[in-house]
Amino acid sequence: MNSWTELMGALGSITTSPILLLVILVGVLLGTVAGLLPGVGPSTAIALLLPVAITMPAELSLPLMVSLYLGAEYGGRISAILLNIPGDPGAIMTTLDGHPMALKGKAATALSISALASFMGSLLAFLGLAFIAGPMSELGLAFGPAAYFAVVVMALVLSATLVGNAPMLGLTAVVIGVAISTVGIELQSGLPRFTFGTFTLLEGIEPIVAIIGVFGVGEILASTMMGNSGPSLSRLSGRFLPTKSELKQGTLPGLRGSVIGFIAGVLPGAGTTIAAFFSYGLEKRLAPAWAGMGRGAVRGLVAPEAANNAAVSGSMVPLLTLGIPGSGTTAVLLAYLMMYGLNPGPGFFEANPALGWSIIGALLISAVLGVIINITASPLLAKILAIPMPYMAPVVLMLALISCYSINNTATDVYIALGFGILGYVMRLVGMSPALLVIGLVLGEMLERNLQQALGLTGGDFGAVISQPIVMVFLAVAALSLLTALPWKRMLGRQGAVDEKESVSK
Amino acid sequence: MTYEPTQTESPDPSEGTAPGSTPNDNVLPDKTGPEPGSTTISTGVASVLLVVIAVCYLVNALLLPNAETDEGIGPKTFPVVVAIVLICTTALGVLTLVRRRVEVRAVSATELLRVAICVVLFALFTASIFLIGFAEAAAVFSVLTTAFVFGVRLSLKRALWLLVVGLAIGLVLFLVFDVWLNVLLPVGWIEYLLFGGLNL
Numbered sequence: 001m002n003s004w005t006e007l008m009g010a011l012g013s014i015t016t017s018p019i020l021l022l023v024i025l026v027g028v029l030l031g032t033v034a035g036l037l038p039g040v041g042p043s044t045a046i047a048l049l050l051p052v053a054i055t056m057p058a059e060l061s062l063p064l065m066v067s068l069y070l071g072a073e074y075g076g077r078i079s080a081i082l083l084n085i086p087g088d089p090g091a092i093m094t095t096l097d098g099h100p101m102a103l104k105g106k107a108a109t110a111l112s113i114s115a116l117a118s119f120m121g122s123l124l125a126f127l128g129l130a131f132i133a134g135p136m137s138e139l140g141l142a143f144g145p146a147a148y149f150a151v152v153v154m155a156l157v158l159s160a161t162l163v164g165n166a167p168m169l170g171l172t173a174v175v176i177g178v179a180i181s182t183v184g185i186e187l188q189s190g191l192p193r194f195t196f197g198t199f200t201l202l203e204g205i206e207p208i209v210a211i212i213g214v215f216g217v218g219e220i221l222a223s224t225m226m227g228n229s230g231p232s233l234s235r236l237s238g239r240f241l242p243t244k245s246e247l248k249q250g251t252l253p254g255l256r257g258s259v260i261g262f263i264a265g266v267l268p269g270a271g272t273t274i275a276a277f278f279s280y281g282l283e284k285r286l287a288p289a290w291a292g293m294g295r296g297a298v299r300g301l302v303a304p305e306a307a308n309n310a311a312v313s314g315s316m317v318p319l320l321t322l323g324i325p326g327s328g329t330t331a332v333l334l335a336y337l338m339m340y341g342l343n344p345g346p347g348f349f350e351a352n353p354a355l356g357w358s359i360i361g362a363l364l365i366s367a368v369l370g371v372i373i374n375i376t377a378s379p380l381l382a383k384i385l386a387i388p389m390p391y392m393a394p395v396v397l398m399l400a401l402i403s404c405y406s407i408n409n410t411a412t413d414v415y416i417a418l419g420f421g422i423l424g425y426v427m428r429l430v431g432m433s434p435a436l437l438v439i440g441l442v443l444g445e446m447l448e449r450n451l452q453q454a455l456g457l458t459g460g461d462f463g464a465v466i467s468q469p470i471v472m473v474f475l476a477v478a479a480l481s482l483l484t485a486l487p488w489k490r491m492l493g494r495q496g497a498v499d500e501k502e503s504v505s506k
Numbered sequence: 507m508t509y510e511p512t513q514t515e516s517p518d519p520s521e522g523t524a525p526g527s528t529p530n531d532n533v534l535p536d537k538t539g540p541e542p543g544s545t546t547i548s549t550g551v552a553s554v555l556l557v558v559i560a561v562c563y564l565v566n567a568l569l570l571p572n573a574e575t576d577e578g579i580g581p582k583t584f585p586v587v588v589a590i591v592l593i594c595t596t597a598l599g600v601l602t603l604v605r606r607r608v609e610v611r612a613v614s615a616t617e618l619l620r621v622a623i624c625v626v627l628f629a630l631f632t633a634s635i636f637l638i639g640f641a642e643a644a645a646v647f648s649v650l651t652t653a654f655v656f657g658v659r660l661s662l663k664r665a666l667w668l669l670v671v672g673l674a675i676g677l678v679l680f681l682v683f684d685v686w687l688n689v690l691l692p693v694g695w696i697e698y699l700l701f702g703g704l705n706l
Contacts (some may be wrong), residue, residue, distance in 0.1 A: 051683050172599040390652045394648035429548040430552040
C-alpha cells in the first residue's frame with residue numbers, strides 16, 4: 001500500500017510539474033526518432049545525451065532517459081514496418097508481420113495497431129513494475145556481500161547465454177567488460193592496475209566513454225557500406241484506425257506479449273530482443289494455419305510490439321531494486337546512476353524514494369505520450385527515415401565527440417571511445433553483442449567489491465562464501481544456465497558418432 | 507538462439523551491401539558492382555583482436571604486485587582469475603568462430619579500408635578542434651566523411667554546400683552545448699565572431 005501511495009505522489013508531482021512533463025515529452029520524441037533511425041538505438045541515444053544530462057539534476061535527467069528508452073521502443077517499429085529494417089534490436093520480430101502488412105497496402109493500419117500494442121505492453125508492465133518494485137527492494141536489503149556477489153555472477157552468465165547466438169562469444173564479451181572494469185586504482189590497496197604509467201587511466205575507464213565508443217562510434221563504423229540514396233519506404237496507405245475485428249485479433253496476443261515481455265525484461269541482460277523473440281514464438285505456436293503468421297497477421301505484429309515495450313519496464317525491476325541491468329540500455333542507465341553518485345540496488349528506494357518512484361511514474365507518462373505521438377505523428381516521423389546515412393553519420397560522430405569530451409574536457413576520452421568503437425565494430429562482425437561488454441563493465445566493479453567484502457567477512461575463506469545456501473542457489477542458476485547453453489547435442493552427437501565408428505571397427 | 511541485427515546486416519551477407527542501398531546509389535563501389543565480402547576476413551580480424559586482448563590482459567595481470575593481506579585479496583588475485591576465465595572463453599569463442607558455428611557478417615576489403623579511413627578522420631577531427639575550433643573542424647570532417655568514408659561522389663558545388671551545412675550543424679551544436687549547456691568546446695574564429703562578441 002505504501003508503494004502505491006509513493007507512486008501516486010510521484011505521478012502527482014510529475015503531472016503538476018510543467019518542466020518535468022516537457023522533459024518527458026522531449027525524451028519520448030527523441031527516443032522515437034532514435035528508435036526509428038537504424039543505427040542509433042536507445043543505448044547510443046542515451047549515451048550521446050551525456051552533455052545535456054550532466055547539466056541537469058538527476059530528478060530531471062533520469063526521467064528523460066527512461067522516457068527516451070520507452071520512446072525508442074515505440075520508434076523502432078516505424079522502420080521495421082515501413083523499411084523492413086528494425087530501428088532497434090527490439091523491433092526485429094516486428095518486421096516479420098509488420099512489413100508484409102505494409103506491402104499489402106496496410107502500412108498506416110500496421111503503424112496504429114503496433115502503437116496501441118506498444119501502449120498496452122507499456123501500461124501492463126508499468127503495473128507489474130509498480131507492484132513488484134517495493135517487495136523486491138525489501139528482498140534485496142536482505143542480501144549480504146556474498147549473496148550480492150552470486151547475484152552479479154548469475155546476472156553476467158544469464159546475460160551472456162541469453163543474448164546472441166554463441167554463448168562462448170557472449171561470455172567473452174562479458175569477461176572483456178569485467179576485465180576493463182579492473183583498470184585504475186584498486187580501492188582496497190590503493191595500487192594502480194593496467195594504467196601503463198599514465199595518469200589518465202588512474203581513475204579507470206569511464207563506463208560512459210566505453211558506451212559511446214561501442215554503441216555510437218562502433219555503429220557508424222559498421223554502417224560505412226550504407227548507400228547514399230534514402231531507403232525505399234513503403235507508402236503510408238490503408239485505414240489509419242484499426243477495425244474492431246483487428247482490435248479483437250490483437251487483444252489476447254497483446255496481453256500474452258505484455259506478460260512475456262515483462263518477465264523477459266526482469267531477467268538480467270535479456271531485454272527487449274529476447275522479449276519480442278519469445279512472444280512471437282509463442283504466437284506462432286498458438287496461431288492456427290489460417291492466421292497467416294509471417295504474411296501480415298495482426299497477432300504477429302501485436303505480440304512482439306507489446307513485449308518489447310513491456311520489457312522496458314521489466315528491465316527496470318532488477319536495475320532499481322538490485323542494481324543489476326535487465327538489458328543493455330539499462331546498463332547505460334546504471335552507468336548514469338553511478339555517475340550521479342546514486343547506488344541503485346537494495347536501499348535505493350529507501351535512500352531516494354522520490355527519485356525512484358518518479359522514474360517509475362515517468363514510464364507511465366511516457367507510455368501515454370508515446371502512444372499519442374506515435375499515432376498522430378507517425379507519417380511525419382517516417383520522413384526522417386529518408387535521410388541517408390552518409391549525411392547522418394558525421395552528425396552522430398560530432399555528438400559522440402562532444403559527449404566524450406564533456407566528461408573531463410580532454411581529448412583522451414575521445415580517443416579511448418574511438419578504441420572502443422573499433423572493438424564494437426569487430427564484435428558486430430561476428431555477432432557479439434556490444435551490450436554484453438557494457439554489462440560486464442558496469443557490473444565488474446560491483447563483482448570485485450562484493451567478493452572482497454564477502455572474503456573480508458569470512459577471513460578470506462572462499463569456501464565459506466559460496467557455501468551459504470542463497471549463494472549456492474544463485475550460483476546453481478548460473479551454472480545451469482551455462483550448461484544448458486552449451487551445444488551438448490552437437491558434442492554428444494559427435495561423441496556418439498565416434499563411439500559408433502569404434503563399435504563398427506571392433 | 508537469437509540474433510541481434512545491426513542496420514548494416516544485409517539479408518544476404520555475401521552481397522556486401524547494406525539494406526537501404528539501391529543500385530542507383532551514387533556510391534563508389536556500386537559503379538563496379540557490389541564487392542564480394544568474406545567471412546574469413548571477419549573471423550580472422552575478430553579472432554586476432556580477441557586473442558590479443560586476452561593475452562595482453564593475462565600478461566599484465568600476472569605482472570601486478572601481489573599485495574594480499576589478511577583483510578583482502580589484494581589487487582592481483584581478481585584480475586588473474588578474470589584473465590584465466592577470459593583466456594578460456596576466448597579460446598572456446600575463437601574455436602566457435604573458426605569452426606563456423608556462428609553467423610558471421612561478410613566484410614570486404616573496401617569496407618575495412620573505409621573503416622580505417624573513418625578511424626583516422628575521427629582521430630584527426632578530435633585533434634583539429636584545438637587548432638581550428640569545433641565548428642570549423644566539424645565542417646571539414648563532415649565533407650571528408652561523406653566523400654571518403656561513405657564513398658559519395660561530390661562535385662565541387664555539392665562539396666561546398668556540404669561544407670556550409672556541416673559548418674551550420676557545428677555552430678548549432680556549439681551554441682547548444684558550449685553557450686547554453688556550458689560544455690567548454692574549443693573556440694575557432696567563426697564561433698568567436700558569432701558568439702564570443704556577444705559575451706553569451
